[in-house]
Amino acid sequence: RNGFSEWLEEQSPQFKERLTTMYNRKFNCFVRPKYDGSHQTFPDLNLKGLASRGIKSVYPSQMDCVWMLKQNGGGICDHEVGTGKTLIMCIAAHEMKRLKLAHKPMIIGLKANVAEIAATYQAAYPNARILYASEKDFSTANRVRFFNNIKNNDYDCVIMSHDQFGKIPQSPELQQRILQAELDTVEENLEVLRQQGKNVSRAMLKGLEKRKHNLEAKLEKVEHAIKSRTDDVVDFKQMGIDHIFIDESHQFKNLTFNTRHDRVAGLGNSEGSQKALNMLFAIRTIQERTGRDLGATFLSGTTISNSLTELYLLFKYLRPKELERQDIRCFDAWAAIFAKKTTDFEFNVTNNVVQKERFRYFIKVPELAAFYNEITDYRTAEDVGVDRPNKNEILHHIPPTPEQEDFIQKLMQFAKTGDATLLGRLPLSETEEKAKMLIATDYARKMALDMRMIDPHYEDHPDNKASHCAKMIAEYYQKYDAQKGTQFVFSDLGTYQPGDGWNVYSEIKRKLTEDYGIPPSEVRFIQECKTDKARKAVIDAMNAGTVRVLFGSTSMLGTGVNAQKRCVAIHHLDTPWVRHEVA
Known part of the structure; x- marks a missing residue:
């Protein structure tokens, strides 16, 4: 980068001016219009129906966002939690259908709140033809019939969960084209690295070769699917979906990308997830049908969770043609323009100072922000x-028990030496040796919650987290007993699993019932609810005050659970590590 700056200084004024013009045309040419949606009337919207769900009116911010989505044919709704993204989805989908901007829109959401989305849509537009997918529709026996139902009917909107969407087959021909393009990029990177010879690490080469092998295996599978395809298989392309609204879109952030950067922290897994790749296939299907970018609307309060690469991947999903115009065909090309890699000193898990190379800064921020x-x-x-x-917010500082202090010292020694016998386990395998710090971190998280997470044979202690939490819950229980005040307890570790031995949920419940006299029927675990009906019953019981304490994980209890009518306290036993789970 410094060499380029020195070279540029030596060039003629005419050349510099030509280069500046070229740069401005490619990157410094985006201006966000003012999207004022106040003139919209939404002729089919039933405000009385929405009032029954506690929605009194449409916010100006919701009108503006709907207008932007209609003008652009999609985009990103980056609104904080609780600001009305559900209604934006419903109105935008219906308006696109009414104005023939889309013929068959689809909304997908988390399993925990997709029923809420469908109910809001039905309340807003009681005469709309909505197809809401039930669990029975996606059973093996009914799936083909349901897919044909989508294909053969002119619905105003199709609504389903993320998990159900993942079961829809994608066009094998489109999969073949996308996977082949990814493979071509990997082979190009491999060729460049081989030409560099000694300057390339074995790990980098090995990683790309593994990626090439995985892509070839996927391509082979797709080619087999094309050859053996039968006429009764309905894929996403045949369904005629031409716009997709993705609620909680950060769930699809782990999209595959290609990079030559090796040993750079914070990039995430370049292999990505099948869930995200499946979403890319669907969005590309829509973009090929419309001949333009977007074709999808991402809705999230945390569009970027924990990695700089996620911003590039948003553009990869939604703006492929624009990236192509900018000559950006892979992550490395994007990072060379908009990100800066540096090496700095950081503390590791054992509190030692180590050198870390990572992308730390965005550069050319005005141009990047305008593009976004x-x-x-x-x-x-x-x-x-x-x-x-x-x-x-109250932070309770709980000193470690003697057993925890002793284990912390062993854990620090393990992180330095890799001697797994210190932790009471067999010596590390070659694969485990590479993941030594991850193993140490996992042990540290469990130890901080309760020593019995590591070994059930450890004794209970009056000063551990379970004891402190039970005492706090009991105090709130007694204080708000007249109002039937309710409490939530969150923990992503030590969750309840029937017949799975010791867990922190059951331990705290035991203390509440045995030590503080709280009836067992008033303490429930969300994991006990195996059906939507059972889940609704527990939520209703919390709102009624017949269940007073509800335990759950962030994913199961943190989204789509409207049980807060009598809530007086929320307790967090551990802290989620991903931003969207904290927000």
């Missing part, structure tokens, strides 16, 4: 004017 903002509506709760109570 052109298709994005960003709002905070303050922008929208949502009246929310201030959080009263």
Whole structure:
């Protein structure tokens, strides 16, 4: 980069001017219009129906976002939690259908709140033809009939969960084209690295060769699917979906990407997930049908969770033609323009200082922000004017027990030496040796919650987290007993599994019932609810005050659970490590 700057200084003024013009035309040419949606009337919208669900009116921010989506044919709704993204989805989908901007829109959401989305749509548009997928529709016996139902009918909107969407077959011909393009990029990277010879690490070469092998295996599978395809298989392309709204879109952030960067922290897994790749196939199907970018709307309060690469992947999903115009065909080309890699000193898990290379900064931020903002509506709760109570956060500092202090010393020694016998386990295998710090981190998380997470033979202790939490829950229980005040307890570790031995949920419940006299029927675990009906019954019981304490994980209890009517306290036993689970 420094060499380029020195070279540029030596060039003629005419050349510099030509280069500046070229740069501005490619990257410095995006201006976000002012999307004012106040003139929209939404003729089919039933405000009385929405009032029955506690929605009094459409916010100006929602009108503006809907107008942007209609104008652009999709985009990103980057609105904070609780600012009305569900209604934006429903109105935008119906408006696109009404104005023939889309013929058959689809909405997908988390299993926990997709029923809420469908109910909101039905309340807003009681005369709309909605196809809401039930669990029975996606059983093996009914799936083919259901897919044909989507294909052969002119629905106003199709609504389903992320998991159900993942079961829809994608066009094998399109899969073949995308996978072949990814393979071509990998082979190009391999050729460049081989030409560099000694300057390339074995790990980098090995990683690309493994990726090439995986892509070839996927291509072979797709080619077999093309040859053996039968006429009764309906794929996403044949269904005629031409716009897709993805609620909680950060769930699809782990999309595959190609890079030559080796040993650079924080990039994430370049292999990506099948779930995200499946979404890419669907969005590319729509983009090929419309002949333009977008074709999808991403809705999330945390569009970027924990990696710089996620911003590039948003553009890879939604703006492939624009990236192509900018001559950006892979992550490395994008990072060379908009990101800066540096080496700095950091603390590791054992509190030692180590050198780490990572992409730490965005550069050319005005151009990058303009490119993002052109298709994005960003709002905070303050922008929208949502009246929310201030959080009263209390951090409880609990000193480690003697057993925890002893284990911390062993854990630090293990992280330095790799001697697994210190932790009471067999010596590490070659594969485990490479993941030594991950193993240490996993042990540290479990140890911090309760020593019995590591070994059930450890004794209970009056000063551990379970004891402190039970005492705190009991105090709130007694304080708000007259109001039937309820409490939530979150923990992503030590969750309840029937017949799976010791867990922190059951331990705290035992203390509440045995030590504080709370009836067992008033303490429930969300994992006990195996059906939507059972889940609804527990939520209703919390709102009624007949269940007073509800345990659950972030994913199961943190989304789509409207059981807060009597809530007086929320307890977190551990802290999620991903931003969207904290937000």
